[in-house]
Structures are given as structure tokens and as C-alpha cells.
Amino acid sequence: MTVGTEINKPEAINHRPHCRLPVFNKSILEGIGCTPLIRLNNITKELPDGVEIYAKAEWFNPGGSVKDRAALNIIEDAERSGKLTKDKVIIDSTSGNTGIAYALVGAVKGYRVALVMPENVSEERKAIVSFFGSEIIYTDPLLGSDGAIIEVRKRIENEPDKYFYGDQYNNDANWQAHYNNTGVEIWEQTGGNITHFIAGLGTSGTFVGTSRRLKEFNSDVKVFSVEPASDFHGLEGMKHMESSIVPGIYDYYLADSKCSVETEDALEMVKLLASKEGLFVGYSAGAAMKTAMDMARGMEHGLIVTIFPDSGDRYLSTSFMLGK
Ligand SMILES: Cc1ncc(COP(=O)(O)O)c(C=O)c1O
Structure with missing residues (x-):
């Protein structure tokens, strides 16, 4: 632009009067x-x-x-009650979205997360969860979400002290x-x-x-x-x-x-x-x-x-x- 050239200024119109501009200082x-x-x-x-x-x-x-809401509240409720401590692995059965939500919250807060899901869950979901650093445990797709629930229960029975079970199906924090x-x-x-x-x-x-x-x-x-x-x-x-x-x-x-x-x-x-x-x-x-x-x-x-x-x-x- 040459010095002194008039710029063609647009008329000032606010197209987004509803716009909020949040700043997240914590995370x-x-x-x-x-x-x-x-x-x-x-x-x-x-x-x-x-x-x-x-x-x-x-x-x-x-x-x-939508599952971010439930996962965050389940994890923060367990932190408050003392059920979830840093040495525990967060485990739950999930059709995918809750898994992504746990994985995200776990990544930010520094928890290990293990997710049990039917093998036929979409590839996108598996990839996202892995990027957040969570472990995936696959179950038989023919058994659907119930197969994943049964697998989680088995693992917790075998190693009760290792896990914090989010139990999204029975947890009031959901x-x-x-x-x-x-x-x-x-x-x-x-x-x-x-x-x-x-x-x-x-x-x-x-x-x-x-x-x-x-x-x-x-x-x-x-x-x-x-x-x-x-x-x-x-x-x-x-x-x-x-x-x-x-x-x-x-x-x-x-x-x-x-x-x-x-x-x-x-x-x-x-x-x-x-x-x-x-x-x-x-x-x-x-x-x-x-x-x-x-x-x-x-x-x-x-x-x-x-x-x-x-x-x-x-x-x-x-x-x-x-x-x-
Ligand atoms: C895509 C999708 N829709 C709907 C729901 C149902 O939500 P809620 O578990 O709160 O009933 C879920 C839960 O995982 C979901 O992943």
C-alpha cells in the first residue's frame, strides 16, 4: 500500500451481536x-x-x-469424595462419546484412562481416544454395549484397587x-x-x-x-x-x-x-x-x-x- 492512499473501509456492521468471547485461563x-x-x-x-x-x-x-458434561461431573464428584486418586485408572464401558470425554478430562487432569468398547465403534472415535492417551479394551460387537459393561465388571472384580469405575449407567453424577x-x-x-x-x-x-x-x-x-x-x-x-x-x-x-x-x-x-x-x-x-x-x-x-x-x-x- 502506498503511503497516503485512502483505504476502502467497510461499513462497520456487527454480524455477531450475540458473540461471547470466553478466555479459558485454567484449561x-x-x-x-x-x-x-x-x-x-x-x-x-x-x-x-x-x-x-x-x-x-x-x-x-x-x-x-454431550458426554463431556457427564464425564467431567463423574470425575470431579469422585475427586471430591476421595474415590478417585492419582494412582487409580479411570475405567468405564462406553460407546465412544463418553470415552472421548473421559480421555479428554483425564488428559487435562493427569489420570490414566482405560475404555472398554465394542470393536465396531467408529474408527474416528478409536483414533481420538488414542490421541488423548487412553487405553482401549475391545469387546465382541455382537454383545453391544452390554458386552462392554460385563467386561468392565470382570476386570474390577479381578483388581478392585486398581480402578476408579466411572459407572456412567449407575452414577448419579451423570x-x-x-x-x-x-x-x-x-x-x-x-x-x-x-x-x-x-x-x-x-x-x-x-x-x-x-x-x-x-x-x-x-x-x-x-x-x-x-x-x-x-x-x-x-x-x-x-x-x-x-x-x-x-x-x-x-x-x-x-x-x-x-x-x-x-x-x-x-x-x-x-x-x-x-x-x-x-x-x-x-x-x-x-x-x-x-x-x-x-x-x-x-x-x-x-x-x-x-x-x-x-x-x-x-x-x-x-x-x-x-x-x-
Ligand atoms: C451420540 C449419542 N447420543 C445420545 C446419547 C445418550 O445420552 P445419555 O447417555 O445421556 O442418555 C449418547 C450417549 O452416549 C451418545 O453418544
Whole structure:
């Protein structure tokens, strides 16, 4: 640029008036939670005017999924109670996202982490966990997440002093993470106007903790759980309760209604969310959104909030994403 040349200054327009600029002085763990709530504006055009759908974008968590919240609270709760000390190895069974979350928190806090998972978990997840420095123990894919749970129990029985068992399926710190954070965030982000909450079931921590808090804020809020329609499904992270070991933290009576989704319908919704909303999300988000849309069609007024647990990046190597 020649000295004295007038530069062509743009008009000052603030495109991001909502922008927060956090600085994390302690560690990346400060970035867990406080995720954006996104209004779905395109695929919802067919819905009645008075009905809105919002999704909590949980892939904004540093480990890329909703499970960061539970893993952090499980580990910090165990630190406070003295169950977790630096000489112990954190162990748990995980379909992948919790493993990544434990691996991330363990890396920052300096714990060894051992993760037991079915061998068919996506390659991306295995790679991420290894980069964080965690050990992976594989179980038979045909036995699903229950096979991994059984393997963890065996190892702990053999060497009880070696491990801290996160036990995400039975640990109250799992649902309490959502009671203390996710539920409050949704209440604040909707200005207390939420009428319906929808979430998929894995350990059930997200659904149970968030629903309990929302119903405390306003007992009129209706809550709906989502499960795969059958036990043989491709919705990673989700559990078909009837055919599974039921998590100890699951509250059977909490849901106003229990919904189920066919795998094909969830996958179709994943495509729609990407092509119409610019949201490349995982399969369980597709299942949650499919349920939200079905519900919204039958309503006249309401503000539905659902959870999008992770992003489609986590499934790039699976046959559906590869178009096979
Ligand atoms: C992709 C995905 N969706 C949904 C869930 C369900 O969350 P929760 O375990 O809180 O029920 C999980 C849990 O691992 C998950 O990985």
C-alpha cells in the first residue's frame, strides 16, 4: 500500500451481536457446557405458526459431544469424595462419546484412562481416544454395549484397587450434570418459555437430569424420551431399553410419553438437517429431530427443545455417511 492512499473501509456492521468471547485461563475444561441453542427455521416451515423447534448443539463441547458434561461431573464428584486418586485408572464401558470425554478430562487432569468398547465403534472415535492417551479394551460387537459393561465388571472384580469405575449407567453424577447445567441453560435460553423437551436415551443421564430440572422450573413442561424402535438398530449411543441392561439412573416414570424411531427415519433426518439447516449431526440427533417434527405436526402452539448430542464428523467412516 502506498503511503497516503485512502483505504476502502467497510461499513462497520456487527454480524455477531450475540458473540461471547470466553478466555479459558485454567484449561479447556472451562469450555464444557453453555452450548448454543439453535432455532430450526427451514425444515420447520410446514409447521403451524405457533410451533417452534430448537436444538441444543452439544457438539460445541470441547470433546465434541454431550458426554463431556457427564464425564467431567463423574470425575470431579469422585475427586471430591476421595474415590478417585492419582494412582487409580479411570475405567468405564462406553460407546465412544463418553470415552472421548473421559480421555479428554483425564488428559487435562493427569489420570490414566482405560475404555472398554465394542470393536465396531467408529474408527474416528478409536483414533481420538488414542490421541488423548487412553487405553482401549475391545469387546465382541455382537454383545453391544452390554458386552462392554460385563467386561468392565470382570476386570474390577479381578483388581478392585486398581480402578476408579466411572459407572456412567449407575452414577448419579451423570444425570446431576444435566440437572445442574443443561436444564438450567435451556430454561434461561428459552426465557422460561419451553413447553416440550425431547431427548434420546443412552445411559439416560441427559434425559433424566434435564427433565427433572425443567419440571422443577415448571411442572407443565412435557418431557419425551426417544429410543430406537428395535433392539437391532444403527443409532450409536442410543439404547433400546426393553432389550438392554436398564441403567440404574433411568427413571421409568419420568417421561410423559416414550417415543421410538426407526433407524431409516433418523438417517433421513440427518440428511435433511445437513442439506436444509447446515447442521451436520450424528444419528441420535436425527432420531431426536424426527420425534420433534412428528410431535410438532400435532400441536398448535409450543416451544420444543431437543438435544443434538454430537456431530456427523464422528460417523464419517460409517457406511451411511459414505453413501454405501
Ligand atoms: C451420540 C449419542 N447420543 C445420545 C446419547 C445418550 O445420552 P445419555 O447417555 O445421556 O442418555 C449418547 C450417549 O452416549 C451418545 O453418544
